[in-house]
Amino acid sequence: MLRRALLGLSRNERxxxxxARAPVTAxxxxxxxxxxxxxxxxxxxxxxxxxxxxxxxxxxGEDTTDRADAERVVTEYVTLLTRLSDAGLSGSxxxxxxxxxxxxxxxxxxxxxxxxxxxxxxxxxxxxxxxxTLDMEDHTTTDDTLETLAExxxxxxxxxxxxxxxxxxxxxxxxxxxxxxxxxRLCKGAYAEPESVAFRDQHEVDLSYVRCLKILxxxxxxxxxxxxxxxxxxxxxxxxxNLSRSSDDFEFQMLYGIRPGEQTRLAGxxxxxxxxxxxxxxxxxxxxxxxxxxxxxxxxxxxxxxxxN
Ligand code: FDA
Numbered sequence: 138m139l140r141r142a143l144l145g146l147s148r149n150e151r152x153x154x155x156x157a158r159a160p161v162t163a164x165x166x167x168x169x170x171x172x173x174x175x176x177x178x179x180x181x182x183x184x185x186x187x188x189x190x191x192x193x194x195x196x197x198g199e200d201t202t203d204r205a206d207a208e209r210v211v212t213e214y215v216t217l218l219t220r221l222s223d224a225g226l227s228g229s230x231x232x233x234x235x236x237x238x239x240x241x242x243x244x245x246x247x248x249x250x251x252x253x254x255x256x257x258x259x260x261x262x263x264x265x266x267x268x269x270t271l272d273m274e275d276h277t278t279t280d281d282t283l284e285t286l287a288e289x290x291x292x293x294x295x296x297x298x299x300x301x302x303x304x305x306x307x308x309x310x311x312x313x314x315x316x317x318x319x320x321x322r323l324c325k326g327a328y329a330e331p332e333s334v335a336f337r338d339q340h341e342v343d344l345s346y347v348r349c350l351k352i353l354x355x356x357x358x359x360x361x362x363x364x365x366x367x368x369x370x371x372x373x374x375x376x377x378x379n380l381s382r383s384s385d386d387f388e389f390q391m392l393y394g395i396r397p398g399e400q401t402r403l404a405g406x407x408x409x410x411x412x413x414x415x416x417x418x419x420x421x422x423x424x425x426x427x428x429x430x431x432x433x434x435x436x437x438x439x440x441x442x443x444x445x446n
């Protein structure tokens with residue numbers, strides 16, 4: 138109930154204005170977001186790289202309703218990729234991109250615009266010596282995102298996909314994407330979805346995650362297990378071992394600010410551990426989804442409110 142209410146708030150403009158003005162917000166944002174500027178996120182990527190972690194950077198923003206905004210996002214990514222290359226960080230750091238930030242939600246020729254914008258970013262990533270992963274958003278975008286991925290992979294075969302285990306369709310999508318050269322991030326899924334398309338029960342979502350990870354691990358692609366869930370991490374490691382996948386033939390991924398000790402521990406064991414690092418001003422929807430995922434995150438926010446006021 139609480140999760141669905143919070144996910145509803147993630148798209149509420151009035152709540153966004155109120156939260157942005159709350160005096161404690163900056164402190165909470167700092168925990169999950171690596172700053173507002175390119176300089177700040179490049180510095181965060183350097184710190185994480187020096188700690189033995191891999192990185193994927195997300196420029197915050199989604200559901201863009203303005204063409205000029207979508208173009209600004211492209212410029213931001215191209216600048217970021219150049220900076221990462223200049224800083225010698227493109228070996229450890231890739232970028233994650235949301236198609237709705239690039240125009241997918243604009244209507245009309247928005248989908249084509251998003252594809253062209255994504256291709257521009259993929260080109261910049263290729264020149265910088267790194268890769269792009271297309272984030273997955275709510276289920277109304279899944280087909281278009283996978284079609285865009287297929288188009289992009291013709292020219293940029295290294296482009297990564299994301300699949301969400303809460304969607305009933307995802308096992309089939311995993312089978313379709315478990316081919317050589319395919320990079321697939323598997324996550325549980327972070328949007329409020331109807332029961333007709335998604336499992337609502339958390340246990341069912343977890344069981345689906347296990348079925349999906351087995352398909353990806355048994356396939357010929359490169360699985361990227363994005364979860365903070367200790368049980369799923371243990372199952373992922375065991376399945377990889379049983380299938381004789383070496384530790385450099387798959388990776389774990391976690392979000393910036395969540396379980397940082399576990400991130401370092403896994404990297405220390407020789408696992409490939411990538412941290413998803415968001416930056417930028419448009420943090421609201423991202424932050425509310427993080428709060429919806431875990432009551433403890435909500436408690437953290439509430440505690441900061443009490444201490445500050
Ligand atoms: P979940 O939130 O169910 O937590 C399971 C268990 O993990 C908890 O019971 C606890 O044991 C442990 N845990 C979780 N948080 C913890 C904390 N803060 N401290 C200690 N223990 C904690 N979603 C999407 O829809 N599209 C996308 O493109 C992406 N991309 C993405 C990239 C990456 C790198 C990650 C890690 C996640 C995403 N997500 C996403 C978000 C994802 O779908 C999901 O909402 C979150 O990862 C939360 O789900 P978990 O699998 O972590 O488990």
